[in-house]
Amino acid sequence: MSQRQIIQVFEQYQKSRMQFVQTVADLAVRPQNIEILQSAGVLSMLRPLMLDVVPSIQQTAALAVGRLADHSDDLAEAVVKEDILPQLVHSLASQNRFYKKAAAFVLRAVAKHSPELSQAVVACGGIDALVLCLEEFDPGVKEAAAWALGYIARHNTLLSQSVVDAGAVPLLVLCLLEPEMALKRIAASTLSDISKHTPELAQTVVDNGAIAHLAQMILNPDAKLKRQVFSALSQISKHSVSLAEMVIEAEVLPAAVACLKDPDEYVRKNVTTLMRELVKHTPELSQVIVNCGGTAAVIDYLGDCSGNLRLPGIMMLGYVAAHSESLAMAVILSKGVPQLALCLSEEHEHHIKAATVWSIGQIGHHTPEHAKAVATSNLLIKLLELYMDASSSEDLQAKSKKALKSILQKCTYLPHLEPLLYDVPSNILKHVVCQFSKVLPHDSKARRLFVTSGGLKKVQEIEAEPGSPLQEHINAINSCFPEEIVRYYSPGYSEALLERLENYQPA
């Protein structure tokens, strides 16, 4: 045996290992192959190959494991059980950048599925190794590490607190400054995932100066980056007034409003979500948004999109209107009510309808003027329909009842109240009749109109229990009219007349 032949044997072995690993990695791309691979015991085969002497084999094996874990959570659990993670984490610190990338991918794939799996990654010291990777020079490694950290932090407060404790936030903020677009995106999304849980975590992100960098990137033309940036800003500002004020102070506003016309629909949605989160805290913040034309832009946005994308916009209008009557007036002046009516008629899902109904209630419940604005868009009938509709969800019914009640208690515009006298359950009718009883004594024209349009007749037909508030309101209405008219319109009056005719004896 010559030396060449001996070496050839080794070369052949290495080649076939490489081929095996590469084939498995290629097969693992397709989700339908996973089950067969799993039943063939792929993990136990790949595990020794991850400790191979040849770096490229190691790397490809890690890639294969990552892809397998990415597709099914069973395999991800198997990866944890096979004790692959500790050796991955150990080699994450020592190996070259390609291997680091693959290892971070495995960690990400494992952590993605559930909090328990993420906890397993944390338990074997994955976070510290990933944070070390964030200090790497190569942007690809940074990206993979940031991505894995984001997936870990996404699950719950505890995990995201451990990411913060490992000191990831300053490095992530630095990643925002890198020129690579992909890295920026991932860093922004990770920051968003970290800050979404508690005010303290969001405060940590803010303390590291993330807001200024995020605000600068609003002007970036890349749509996917903008999505993440707006999502991060909204997650930061949702927690408290002071955080929301800091976001406003970073001067995101005019640019953010301009982004409502972005071609990408998710950018627009995230901008609207940001506005909703800003607006919900205080009247002052809402005033700032209203003053820079945010409501008008959001209302236009509601006209452009449909479905779930509308939800944040609808809620934002409700939040603005809930704060004070002048803000509600601003929403009305921005032509918000017709747009909400449109949403109510176009959308089919009950939770969106419920949100719309809530917003309408918030707009209409301040003063008679507001109620009139709502009533002129013919919304009272629609609210009643939603309330009466048996197929509406419980939440929707409750919300529409509340909105209807609060608007009716302010509404003094009688022509729109009259249709509500017919076919209405008594708990709503009570409020309608109450409004009539309040207005009619002071308005002679309305009294005349009330008689000629048949409202009085309808009121006489109402059967109310004596002593109930409804009966009291009816009595109040009756006392505004001469007795004969009231009698004329009472049911059974014609029979009484005929009876008198029969009893009458001409002299």
Added chain:
Amino acid sequence: MAELIKLLSEVEEFKKEYFYRNSQAEENRQKDNQAANRAYLSNLHKKAIIIQKIWRGFTARARFRQMVKAAYFIMKMNFYEEMAVRIQRRWRGFFVRKNIHNFYARKSYLEGLSRKNKLVRRELDELEELQKRERDCLEMVKKQTAKVYQAHRLHHLISTKQCPGVFNSPFRPAPHEMELLLRQVKYHAPTRLAPRGRACLLSLPGPRASSFPGTLGSPWVKTTGTAFSSRPTLPPIASKKQQGLFREPGEVWEQRVHCPDLTSRLQTSYTHLEEAQNQLRQHMSIRLPAGKLGTGSMLHHLSHSSTYFTQPAFSKSFR
């Protein structure tokens, strides 16, 4: 005597009476004493009641006086407070109407708001329009460059004088637009053209993105223009390794070519005499402008001139 006896009997009787009375008195003494005591006590009681009556009357009157005072004070306070409420009511109404719920301020605010909304809406519409135009323009430029590239690749399908091409069907009233494009595009060997075409695709949208032209014709004309003009400027030695990064390749080439001419000593070429003779001979034999072709020195100058490819005389000479 009788009188004495009478007297004695009277005395006797008197004594009896006396005893009787004494005994009676003795019997009643306790009772009388008690009665006397009672009378005295009742007398004392009467006096005490008088004292108490007067005292109570005094204290009650004092208390009543206090009560009246307090009631009067309360009445006064109520009155003052009512007046204070009246003043405060007026003042607060005035203040709120003046400063907080000022009708005119509210009106002007709402007007300003609606104006601002209109402005924002218009600006956003403009912005959208602008972005849309920009995107459309980029799209168009991309399409045009792809078309031109396609035309380069399909140049062999151009119709000739003898035989109409695929795009120039005789059954059509007018030739296909591709045919027109093919006529405008120069043919080049695909091996050399392929990388250049790709470079063209990549490089063109960059500078065009900033200044987007609104018309359809302009990007097309520009692309063909760059395709034509860039080609002749390159020296025909592309296969050779280029000189340096510091100077333009054309400049280097020019230097190389011009080097012998620039020397002041050698105004004329070494073979000038021979050439002149040659030229004369050619003029004599063929009276054609193509005679220039043979001259050596002229060739040098022509080689880097911009009209190298497009000179009509050059092509004519081959016929």
